[in-house]
Amino acid sequence: MFSAHPLAPSLNQRARATTSVQAGAAMRRWQFLTILGVLLLPQNARAVDVGQDGTPLSVEIHGFVSQGFILSTNGNNYLSADSTRGSFQFSEVGLNFTKSLTDNFRVGLQLFAQDLGPSGSYDAKMDWFYLDYRFADWLGVRAGRVKIPFGLYNEVNDIDQARLPILLPQSVYPIEDRNFLLAQTGGEVYGYVDLRGAGAFEYRLYAGTLFFDTLVPPGSPYQVVNLNVPYLYGGRLLWETPIHGLRAAGSLQDLRLDASLLDDNATVNVQIPAVLWVGSLEYAAGNLLLSAEYSRWYSKSNSSDAMLFPASPTTISERAYALAAYRVAPWFQTGAYYSLLFPDVTKRDGRENVQNDITMMMRFDINNFWLVKLEAHCMVGTAGLQPYSSLNDNAPLGALAGTWGVFLAKTTAYF
């Protein structure tokens, strides 16, 4: 749950409850249903409209079902405890409903369930829900649980069909930090402004909080008795330049995580403030897509009892990637990216302090509603793995293989 996120580096292994044993039977059942769903979804499936268009009962329904496979090498388990032997613990299911109540007023919600290694286990949750009122094109408001606009692709981190990579560059979009980065509960102001000869810009400003389950992993020295985010705010400005297809964006997020931990009979309060920003550039022309992003995340921890839980000074992590993709044919797209992560910019030596990731990707669109993807990662460094994680027998990152690979396959059906 906390994984590589700067908010809670020292809470890492404590919050990663391995629930595969308890969820084993349910997981196998869901995997069967997921695969079945992928295979059986009709080829001519479209968005489902319930009720006649324009009537009070009309609702637009969309959904997707994904099943993935992960295989990692050199003894490093990645995302799943069994990835070195090959794991199917990589599934996602989503179903959303949208209703336009008036020309300016919409409501919507999405149910989402996933299984990714030790997290998820198919607990269906509200991925997002909102009320959206658009006063004008340059001013709208949303309230509810709203996806966070961070960088170019954060909002599609769990939407396989909306992108080429199976795994977005993990330095900027760590999938294991989905709880922290994907959506916030609160409000958002947004708008689109045409700048005529200077292009256009889109802005989104939000404030709210995050809600997540308090996990108590087996063997943890602490019991997490309380976990909350007293504040979270941020925004993204995206400029569509006068050059068609060229976009530039800047995103900022500021938040604080508060936790109360119980160690035997003593309670310690921990505060972890963090600031995250990312600069983004994307160019899309015809079948070509180029994008690059650079990001820095600042975090520290304050503790009410340094003996029980040590405070730490501000740590700055550095994250970047460059991606190139080309659609060779309507049914086939390929590409590659290079992603780089330094969890602490003051420590750049040693395998445990860096993660290089060179990835090749392919996407095959079998038809308008079904796709298959293949992806190969060449990894140098271990900073992208979880330190002292049960996935790798609680081994320190420095003890894991420094050069390793990951192969992924995934199929998704959607309508």
Place this chain on the structure above:
Amino acid sequence: MRVISAIAVSSTLVLLALCSLVFAQPRPLPVYVVIVHPANPAVSVERKFLEDAFLKKITRWPDDQTIRPVDLPSSSPVRRRFTEEVLERTLESVKSYWQQRIFSGRDVPPPELDTDDDVVSYVRKHDGAVGYVYAHADVSGLKTMGIR
């Protein structure tokens, strides 16, 4: 070793796909005409306006009427040509754009109607509607609009 094998297989597939591209013969796409409701006062429209309208970045005509764009199905060659010339994007990138919007809770795409007649009928019924059909389709009673 398994990863290396996977990369080798992947590279072969890429080469096969490239071959299919090289030998593919592009076919000319049919000409289209943009249609609006006869009550719409505009006589022509900027390409960028139509692009923003079909991507639902803007929602109002200059007279404050709600824009109601309507699409042909993605298999339609008329839609492909309209998308490439007016939206200045590939059909696949537009589909990806809508997947992002739908599943992030931002918006839903314009309705997709099966035939030119369906589009004509939709535009006739809705004041702020805008659509496109094959240039030789029967659009009597509707207003065709030039693109600047």
